[in-house]
Amino acid sequence: MGRLVRILEGRFGRLVLSDLGPNETCGAQIDPVILMQPGDADLVFLNPGESHTATVATRLLALHAAGEWLRTSFPAVFGPSEVPFAQTREPITPRIRRLADTLAVEVLNDRFVSAERLDFMLQELLLSIVETYLARRRLSSPAWRGSRFEDSRIRRAIALLRARPNKELNMDDLASQVGLSRSRFYDLFQLCTGFSPRAYLDMLCVETAISRLSSGQGKIAEVSAELGFSAQSNFTRFFLHQVGVPPSEYRRATTKDQAADDSPPQDTQRP
Secondary structure, three states: OOEEEEEEEEOOEEEEEEEEOOOOEEEOOOOOEEEEOOOOOEEEEEOOOOEEEOOOOEEEEEEEEOHHHHHHHOHHHHOOOOOOOOOOEEEOOHHHHHHHHHHHHHHHOOOOOOHHHHHHHHHHHHHHHHHHHHHHHOOOOOOOOOOOOOOHHHHHHHHHHHHOOOOOOOHHHHHHHOOOOHHHHHHHHHHHHOOOHHHHHHHHHHHHHHHHHHHOOOOHHHHHHHOOOOOHHHHHHHHHHHHOOOHHHHHHHHHHHHHHHHOOOOOOOOO
16 A cells, blocks of 8 residues: 555566555565665564554555565575564664665666666665574574575675775785685676676675765765775766766756655645
8 A cells, every 4th residue: 555656676576665654554465575664773574464554654665575586595594485584673784774775766766777786786685684684593594505695705705895895995805805716706706696796896886876976975076085986087987887877967866856756746726
């Protein structure tokens, strides 16, 4: 129920941005649902057949995750006989909060989002949820078993990339930090994530840039310097190549679209 704002579909399932009024519900049918509410301190998890009722008017980003996508990514957690979410609510982490907020911006401004970037962010969301909430509780049956992310060295590399997305990062140094040769590191990273290490870093840089630009946190030159670009013009070319518009245009468009979407509907009736 509620007012549908945007919906995106893919191999991951459906990503739905909607506005719920008080006492309106969102439910999971065959597949699990992950609910993210701007400003809420918790994530809400729904197993199949469960529902969530809003207590106040709220904007809700809901991932109706496709069962096949979940089972392929993490078979030990999302197998046919598994009930993945033991807790209905979990405290949201800063990393997942930023992912959720960035996803909401991307869904609202869907003319800019690419299928590759959307797949990357949803994979990051799922990986973060498993490592934050699920893996620590499955001592008898490890959550990583059978997963593409089973290699702890690659998970360590991803954590290091997330900690400081920066274009100046040396991949040879990163391979050394996780105990792998350069060639072996590249092969395993591509196998596990579906991206090369450099492409993964580029996606993290774009995600960080979108988060900063859409929230008004810092000038474009400051975002460029934070991400390790030697000149703002280099950052502009990078962002244009990745997103399709320059960062200044993206900032204007997202600010305008969010303001328009937050405004009340106009009364078109004549007196």
